[in-house]
Amino acid sequence: MVDAAVVLWATVGALILRFGVPETERLSASEQPYVVLSLILAAGWWAMLSLRGSREATVLGHGTEEYKRVVSASLILFGLVAIVSYALQLDTARGYVGVALPAGLIMLLLSRAIVRRFLHIEREHGRSSLRVLVVGSSSGVQHLADSLRAQPMAGYIPVGAYLPGVELGASTTEHLDLRVIGRAVEADAIISDIKAFGPDAVALSSSMQLAPETIRALGWALADLNIRLIMAPALTDVAGPRIHTRPVAGLPLIHVSTPNLEKGQRFVKRTTDIIGAALLIVAASPLLTGIALLVRLDSPGPILFRQERVGTAGERFRMFKFRSMVVDAEAKLERLRESHEGNEVLFKLRNDPRVTRVGRVLRKFSLDELPQLFNVVGGSMSLVGPRPPLAAEVERYDIRAHRRLLVRPGMTGLWQVSGRSLLSWDETVRLDLYYVENWSFLGDLTILLRTFKAVISRHGAF
Incomplete structure (x- = not known):
């Protein structure tokens, strides 16, 4: 809704600034095409923001990815407008485009920042966040839970632990501050326990002791239950630009580039x-x-x-x-x-x-x-x-x-x-x-x- 209001404001505002407010009820012949263009541009802009994934829950509220997608969606749309205008030899008013793009982009980023602030207030009170069940060894679960708690604005709240293969009373579980809901290693038993617990997401730490077939079956079952599956690799403090995923024989291999400035x-x-x-x-x-x-x-x-x-x-x-x-x-x-x-x-x-x-x-x-x-x-x-x-x-x-x-x-x-x-x-x-x-x-x-x-x-x- 906020995106729709902003793009309408930007396109209609650019129309008024470029051509002024019509003095009569009827639009002039030069103004009519731009009214249609404004409506098409606003609808296309709103759709492009969705196509670029700028409203996906995984990017909202934390990090810069949301803003990157807003910028790229806007630039791609206006790039397409320029290409179409050139290819069809349309005499699109540069003043109109020159006002609509920067004004709309600035307001989109500002409105996203305001909405993000409201989301942060929600998450400070434990709302609008995913309840996460962490799966792995005791140390791996504790480390991942501490990492998620360190960034509450990301929207992940650890609410339980699942320790496959860890014996009851093991010394490594003494300092674990999460409720342990199960210790099975069979897929059916794990799925049954997760279904009964009802988390919003399941995070698999790098320390989990599960067979690949079990993890695959777990992924299928979580998809059917509409529960998100999160894989947490052992890599720490490595950001997106250095990570590249390449599927090989069904395995999503993670490539990490060398941390040197080119x-x-x-x-x-x-x-x-x-x-x-x-x-x-x-x-x-x-x-x-x-x-x-x-x-x-x-x-x-x-x-x-x-x-x-x-x-x-x-x-x-x-x-x-x-x-x-x-x-x-x-x-x-x-x-x-x-x-x-x-x-x-x-x-x-x-x-x-x-x-x-x-x-x-x-x-x-x-x-x-x-x-x-x-x-x-x-x-x-x-x-x-x-x-x-x-x-x-x-x-x-x-x-x-x-x-x-x-x-x-x-x-x-x-x-x-x-x-x-x-x-x-x-x-x-x-x-x-x-x-x-x-x-x-x-x-x-x-x-x-x-x-x-x-x-x-x-x-x-x-």
Whole structure:
């Protein structure tokens, strides 16, 4: 219903803007074809959104796939309009198309975001979600259940466990926090137990001990019962762009591509960094000047704070920030380590006595990091990427954490928009590695948009 209202608004609005409101009850000869075109275009647009799967339940409410499908559906439709107009030599008004497409696309994305917010409110109260029965070993079931609970907005609520072949009273089930409804390994018994329990979906973890024939029979039975079947592979923190499924002899083989940016991707990311940072510097130049004056007047010392950080492949560089602490802040650090409130590696302190009055405001809204735009233009940093670490922090890295250095550090990233200083070190590393191994241009845009929200809410900033 929302999609229908938006596409009608866009097409009819474009018609009025292009030709104006008819002065008489009768439409002119030039306007009549566009009235018909508006109705056809609105119906086609609404249908294309459905054909591209933008309203499928599996993509609603979580992730960027829903928005990707809305964009692709809109571009495909108007591409077809352009092709048909050229092939049939139709003189379609460019002003009409030039208004309808961007206006409709922007409003579609905005309306989807609003509807998603209402869906999130529903899911926060345990509604509009799938009740999931998790099948596998005790450890596999617990891991999958914890992963689903960590993303409640995805719409999956673990409500039960099925442990095929796990003996009653096994020590591995002691810490399982789900009700166990069965332990059979035969297809008929499993199906009977599932039918009696009545979940909305069944998730098979990678640790399940079931024969391929049993899984196939289970899939057929769940389809007949209108219960969704979810397969959860052992792969973790691997996003869609790196996963490709290829059926071979009836087996859906999952191919995982190497997590390296190709030359074209590197070019796109670097070009976006240069253009984006340059535009932001120009737009924010009055703000930068004002902050510089406040820092100078607030306390003695330089305006900029320069600190050595570790960049791509361990290369050292000087990172710029507006000075938010007293001049001898580094000398006072050791005395404050006992009051440390950060995670295992990153030093953080909510009420750090070294922070100046202006610095406290700058940190609250992350304005002290604006000079890093010059690092981005210079190539030592990116707009989006892992947090730039200190050399002392890198010395404490394990093999896993060292993979954070495969890409340029960023002014913002998944760590910054997911809680910042409130996160543990393991959570910080996991988020950064997820970004490193699953980079996409749309993902960068999403993080940049989420950054504005994180800055305004000040969540985790201290």
